[in-house]
Amino acid sequence: MQSKLYKDLNALPAGYSALFEATARESFYASRPWFETLAETTREAGDALQLYGLEEDDGTAVGLLVARSGVASVAAGNARTLTGFSTMYTTLFLPLIHPTAVTPDAAAEGFAGALAAEKPAWQSINFESLDPAEPFFSAFEAALSRAGFVVQSYAHFGNWYESTDGDSLESFMARRPSALRNTVKRKGRKLEKMEEVRFEILAEGAALDQAMDAYDVIYANSWKEPEPFPDFTRRLVKEAAAAGCLCLGTVYLGDRPAASQIWIVSGGRATIFKLAYDEEFKKLSAGSVLTVKVLEHVLTNHQVVEVDYGRGDDAYKKQWLSERRERRGIVAFNPRTLQGAVGALRHVGVARLKAMVKG
Numbered sequence: 001m002q003s004k005l006y007k008d009l010n011a012l013p014a015g016y017s018a019l020f021e022a023t024a025r026e027s028f029y030a031s032r033p034w035f036e037t038l039a040e041t042t043r044e045a046g047d048a049l050q051l052y053g054l055e056e057d058d059g060t061a062v063g064l065l066v067a068r069s070g071v072a073s074v075a076a077g078n079a080r081t082l083t084g085f086s087t088m089y090t091t092l093f094l095p096l097i098h099p100t101a102v103t104p105d106a107a108a109e110g111f112a113g114a115l116a117a118e119k120p121a122w123q124s125i126n127f128e129s130l131d132p133a134e135p136f137f138s139a140f141e142a143a144l145s146r147a148g149f150v151v152q153s154y155a156h157f158g159n160w161y162e163s164t165d166g167d168s169l170e171s172f173m174a175r176r177p178s179a180l181r182n183t184v185k186r187k188g189r190k191l192e193k194m195e196e197v198r199f200e201i202l203a204e205g206a207a208l209d210q211a212m213d214a215y216d217v218i219y220a221n222s223w224k225e226p227e228p229f230p231d232f233t234r235r236l237v238k239e240a241a242a243a244g245c246l247c248l249g250t251v252y253l254g255d256r257p258a259a260s261q262i263w264i265v266s267g268g269r270a271t272i273f274k275l276a277y278d279e280e281f282k283k284l285s286a287g288s289v290l291t292v293k294v295l296e297h298v299l300t301n302h303q304v305v306e307v308d309y310g311r312g313d314d315a316y317k318k319q320w321l322s323e324r325r326e327r328r329g330i331v332a333f334n335p336r337t338l339q340g341a342v343g344a345l346r347h348v349g350v351a352r353l354k355a356m357v358k359g
Helices: 016-024 032-041 104-116 135-146 169-174 178-193 207-220 232-242 279-284 286-301 338-348 350-358
Strands: 002-006 048-055 061-074 077-084 124-130 150-163 197-202 246-253 256-266 269-277 306-308 323-333
Touching (some): 002 104, 016 061, 032 232, 048 104, 124 135, 124 150, 124 338, 169 178, 169 286, 178 279, 178 286, 197 207, 197 286, 207 246, 207 256, 232 246, 232 256, 279 286
Parallel strands (some): 077 124, 269 306
Antiparallel strands (some): 048 061, 061 077, 246 256
């Protein structure tokens, strides 16, 4: 197995199509459309893609690590830094590893070796939004350490989730706090009695543009800050719909859109990716009632085994989903470079740095 570096998704040889197809079946976040969406809507000045491919001798692609280069502050100076291609929208960063052609351990070793061999050397490396329960996580930590980096993992954000394997809407809701059940039931009945209420759940089709127009109106009238990358969400919806991974729910009161939710469903798992409601309709709990509607849809039509709430520990999330796990990051410093050594000193201390250098 050999490693190769590519600078653009469009520069990848045709053999990577099969790898993307295999990993996309496991998760939309390991698909080409996901990384293309990030690359085309969230890249900032100075971002340069670094795509580390793992290939067999015959050119068959078995792994791909999507990263980007830049300059980050380390102590008093700047360091040549490599980061995984994740953003504030990333709920889970995944390396692309062919599920049958290569093991996570072998992929981690291949990626770490490629990163260590770069000239000029990377002074620091940082990958965020990782699942520490995945075998790749510990394998990548160990492989980077063997490659000569000073490595430390850290907590990145909380992810609330719950198993829904075998659930109906009724069994799922039975596990919710009584206050939430009562609120949703009471507000739901009130909304259903309103003559002009309309619930819409879309997965594809021409009506998506209208639904996204409604989402934009709702978002503008919500409590949320303006998006730093305004083109991202509409592009995500388009790509997720084309991949068969979208559930876009909207509540309308007459001609007024009141609440909207974007769910990403893939590999038997559903992420409540984006949500917003018009503050004018807060007392109607239209967003909570919509959650129930979309949840029923994905349980019935997609038979999902898990639902999660993306990034963060917002209080409302623990009412809907009962379990919390951490997404973690891995930071690695090259102690054989000045800025790498400075970063290592700040993170792990003198004693460990000396031991690493001697080793």
